[in-house]
Amino acid sequence: MNIQFKKGVLELCVLSLLVKSDRYGYELANSLAGSISISDGTVYPILRKLRKDGLVTTYLQESSGGPPRKYYKLTKIGIDEQSALKGEWGDFVVKVSTLINGGEDDE
């Protein structure tokens, strides 16, 4: 997949993965890399940025027979932002599809 498409949408993807449930890093990395062909590690800088922007928080949870695991969770702002971005993405896809299929934007 073209790298420019990926960059624009990775944050939306990560936010969307967290909408249904909190997840830990490894899970997110695998889900994301499984869908779009990016390296597993990419998810971590994205998560860090989302956290700094207040869209995501983390907490530690005890895991069986090992050190506690870091879980990522959407904040209220994160939930709103995911919803807004999802809408924008939908619009964007429609407009781009129209354009590349030789059509014009509605007058």
Next chain:
Amino acid sequence: MNKVKFIKLMNRELHLLKKSERDEILAEFEEHFRTGMENGKSDEEVAAELGKPSELAIQYKDEIDFSQLSGGEKAAKISRKFLVAFGLLLFNGIIGIPVIASIFSVWVSLWTVPLSTGVTGLALLAAAIIPNLPIIPTLYIGFSSATIAVSILAGISLIGLTVLMGIGMIYVSKWFFRLVAAYVSGNIKAIKGE
């Protein structure tokens, strides 16, 4: 590459970040390795899946701590100190030290005044008390009681004068030492650059 190498490389690539940030990021990767290996993967596999440390590090560019860029700022500070030290060396050599040296020689010669006065006074007293004492050839005092009295009086007043001058010189010396101390600490402050 294995986990150790991955973490080491990552650490190096993120050197522009604050240590606390860097440690947090590395901990996340450590956890990823741990989970991956729990799921039966080798650390080599996990490292390969994670991607290249150099490419991942670029994505953390927003974390760079510009307020404490170690390289440039430190270099600027050090070269500044060198410039100041060199300038001070020139100043001290050409102006500072010669000036202080001449003030010092003036101070030394000023001391000769009370010193010579005191010596003269003592000599007069001695000549008066001890008969025929050839201390000062041209000032040979005879036996006459009048001249002896004069000599004693002169001697005492000269010694008194010496004491006064001595007190004065102590103040002058204090001032001189304070001047030198201020000059030296001024130099030190300039080098420190506070």
